[in-house]
Amino acid sequence: MNIEEYRRKRNKNIQKNSKFKKYVTGLISRVLVTIILFLVTLIMTKNNASLKDLINKNVYTKNFKFTKARNIYNKYFGKHFAQPKEVSQVFSEKINYTKSNLYKDGVKLTVASNYLVPAIESGIVVFIGDKEGYGNTLIIEQIDGVEVWYSNIEIKDVKMYDYVEKGSLIGEVIDKNLYLLFQKDGKYLNYKEYL
Numbered sequence: 001m002n003i004e005e006y007r008r009k010r011n012k013n014i015q016k017n018s019k020f021k022k023y024v025t026g027l028i029s030r031v032l033v034t035i036i037l038f039l040v041t042l043i044m045t046k047n048n049a050s051l052k053d054l055i056n057k058n059v060y061t062k063n064f065k066f067t068k069a070r071n072i073y074n075k076y077f078g079k080h081f082a083q084p085k086e087v088s089q090v091f092s093e094k095i096n097y098t099k100s101n102l103y104k105d106g107v108k109l110t111v112a113s114n115y116l117v118p119a120i121e122s123g124i125v126v127f128i129g130d131k132e133g134y135g136n137t138l139i140i141e142q143i144d145g146v147e148v149w150y151s152n153i154e155i156k157d158v159k160m161y162d163y164v165e166k167g168s169l170i171g172e173v174i175d176k177n178l179y180l181l182f183q184k185d186g187k188y189l190n191y192k193e194y195l
Contacts (some may be wrong), residue, residue, distance in 0.1 A: 030077045066124045067145045094167075095120065095195060097178070104133060106149065106181030107191040115173040117153055120194055121146075122166045125158055134179050138171060140164055146189065151179035 045052040095118065097109035119140060126147070127139035134151035138158065141147050153171035164170060182189040 026078075033077070065145065066126070066141055067143060094118065095178070095180075097195075100191075100195075103179055104181075105183075105188040106179060107195075109178045109180065110176055111173055111178050113173075113176055115176075115178065116169055117150055117171045117173060117178060118167050119164045119170050120148055120166070123148075123164060125160055125162045125164060128155060128158070128160055134181075136174065137179075140170075145184055146194070147183045148194070149179070149181035149183070151181070152177050 041055070045055055095109065095111075096115075097111050099110035101108045121140075121142040121144070123140040123142035125138060126141045127137065129137060131137040131149070131151060134149065136153060136155065137149055137151040138153065138155050139147055139149050150170060152174050154174055155171045156169055158164060158170050180191055180195075182191055182194055
């Protein structure tokens with residue numbers, strides 16, 4: 001190895017180390033700012049009852065909106081965190097149904113027996129459980145902020161706060177009826193815009 005090759009190799013290593021150091025420094029800075037903001041919020045809520053009530057009302061009483069939190073984080077700290085990872089779809093199909101009827105605030109779709117239900121859009125699972133009149137329900141808050149209720153399904157390998165890709169399998173219909181409900185900011189939306 002001659003002196004020129006050695007210098008080129010050394011310069012490449014220095015550049016790689018420099019990029020890594022910048023990334024680590026930026027990450028540590030964002031984490032420290034987040035911790036400081038969290039601690040300041042805790043101290044302020046301890047001393048201020050009205051702020052404590054405001055936080056309790058907007059965080060614990062209402063549904064927490066992951067998409068709004070992600071957008072705020074990306075606006076102030078950059079898009080290095082909370083970005084969905086790129087994966088290829090394993091189960092990719094749209095919802096196929098033979099008949100649709102309005103049901104309460106959503107729609108009842110007639111589907112085939114043992115129908116496998118795909119996610120309409122990518123998002124985060126924010127609820128799994130029983131909803132009165134709908135049965136076993138899974139709610140996904142989509143990237144666009146729309147909450148979609150998938151009801152009357154047996155849930156497959158999906159847990160709370162999982163990130164679900166568009167078209168991926170979320171469950172199997174219990175009988176031949178799939179109930180869907182679309183909601184954003186407390187308002188019910190027309191299902192025809194999403195199917």
